[in-house]
Amino acid sequence: MYLMMKMNNKRSSKEKLIEAMADLLLEKGLASTSPRDILTRAEVGQGSLYHYFNGKEDLSLHAIKYNVEQLISCNTSVLNTDKNAYSKLSDLLLKYRNINRGCLVGQLARDRSIMENKELAAEVTRGFESMKQTLENLIKIGIAEGSISNVLAPLEAVTLIISTLQGAYISAKGLQDDSYFHLTINTLLKIFIP
Amino acid sequence: MYLMMKMNNKRSSKEKLIEAMADLLLEKGLASTSPRDILTRAEVGQGSLYHYFNGKEDLSLHAIKYNVEQLISCNTSVLNTDKNAYSKLSDLLLKYRNINRGCLVGQLARDRSIMENKELAAEVTRGFESMKQTLENLIKIGIAEGSISNVLAPLEAVTLIISTLQGAYISAKGLQDDSYFHLTINTLLKIFIP
DNA sequence: GTCTATACCAGGATAGAC
DNA sequence: GTCTATCCTGGTATAGAC
Known part of the structure; x- marks a missing residue:
């Protein structure tokens, strides 16, 4: 019965709000996302937002947690294959x-409004x-x-990998040429070939 | 006489505005910088802003150019030493x-409001x-x-270096530990030791 | 050129009906 | 729980005096 609810594709207004905000945080950032944007994306009315959450930042906390969980589960699924580590x-x-x-x-870490809020930054x-x-x-x-x-x-390897990955998005953006993303990652991988 | 003006440390209101905006773009980003912020930082009145520029975005263009010139002249001074390339x-x-x-x-490339404006992005x-x-x-x-x-x-080396440099700031921010910046850069440099 | 006053709109939140 | 109306504030720009 409880599982049914989770599996039901009719998401609750609360879930819709969290998922909409999670998207918008990546797409526009916290500061540039207005309540209007959220409601439009979530397809719920304004009443719901302030019924379930104490405003925009409160919703953000849930949305950030949602994104973090997505990342973790995504990584886990990659690890649960029987390929080699490379x-x-x-x-x-x-x-x-x-x-x-x-x-x-990474998008969240680059968002000043998020990182200025201790609670959000911690997540x-x-x-x-x-x-x-x-x-x-x-x-x-x-x-x-x-x-x-x-x-x-x-530790050195990990630090390099995380930084390079994050920076690859920025280089591609700054140079206005997405091919630099893949060039960067492929070069990075080359370093770790035994 | 003309040189005198440039050397004079009494900057004009226009220069003050550009330098204040250049700082603020790095510090707060375009979207979060209000005319009030600019005027306060520049120590000029509101009249000056709209006298010299067509609003915030116009001023931004000048400020971005200013920052880019700063970077280039900074790099040039590093190259004009007699150390070896490494x-x-x-x-x-x-x-x-x-x-x-x-x-x-990099800060400018991460700023959505800047990169969404073709003219600013080009700079x-x-x-x-x-x-x-x-x-x-x-x-x-x-x-x-x-x-x-x-x-x-x-080309691979350059791509890797730029991306890693940019990402190093983000990793440090995301992990809330500035030491990762230097760890990243030092690891990066290690790769280029002959 | 620079100042002050003013106007307008959007973001963000609240109140109370249903 | 959800809707609509309302409210307050601050960002942004203009107008006109000096």
Whole structure:
């Protein structure tokens, strides 16, 4: 019965609001997203927003958590394959990545309005930490099994990977040429070929 | 006489406005910077803003140009030393870089309001192209003189460097730990040791 | 050129009916 | 729970005096 509710594709107004906001945070950012935008996207009335949440920032917290969970579950599904560590790394950096939408947590970290709010920032940091932990484990396994080069220590490798991934979106944006995203990631991967 | 004016530290209202806006774009971004913010920072009255410029976005264009010129002249001064190419690369990535202010052009590329305006975006892209060209020349010289490793082709190297630099700011922000900025840059530099 | 006053609109939230 | 009406504030720009 409870499962039925979750599986039902008729989402509640509350869910619609969270998902709409989660999208909008990636698309327009917190400051530029107005209540109007949210209501239009969610297809619910204004009453619902203020019934379920204490305003925009409160809804943001739920939306950010939603995005972080999405990222984590996405990463988990990549890890649960039987490829070698290097292939998994490649998948993490290229699969499920939409250059227009940007990184699920990176976009949030770049949002000043979000990072200026301690509560919201903490949630974003949780996402980054998770990503970092996931990558660190993966690198260690890769080095052990020989599919990933050991030129860099795991922590160095992880730091480089996360930064480069985040920056790849920005370079592509700044140069106004999306091909730089893939060029960057492919170059990055090259470094880890044993 | 004309030089006198330029050397005079009594800046004109117009210059004050451009410099104030240039700062604010890095600090708060375009959308979150209001005319009030600008006037306060520039210490000029409201009349001046609309006398010299056609509103906020027009002023932004001048401010962005100002920042791009700053970056270029900054880079030029690093290149005009007699260190080897590797040392210059290291200086470019670490000197004159303020983690709180962010990259002079990277911050602008991350600003949606800026990049949505074709004219403003073009100026930001000019800054990126300049950075890219500067680095590419430097890498080629470094490879030729033997101070920079040739494991990566110049274009690959440049792409990786720019992306990683930009992403380093974001990782530090997302993880809420500035030490990741330097860890990232130092790891990046390691790759280019011959 | 610079100032003050004014106007207008949008963001964000509240109140009370249904 | 959801809707509509209303309200307050601040961003942005204009007008006209000096």
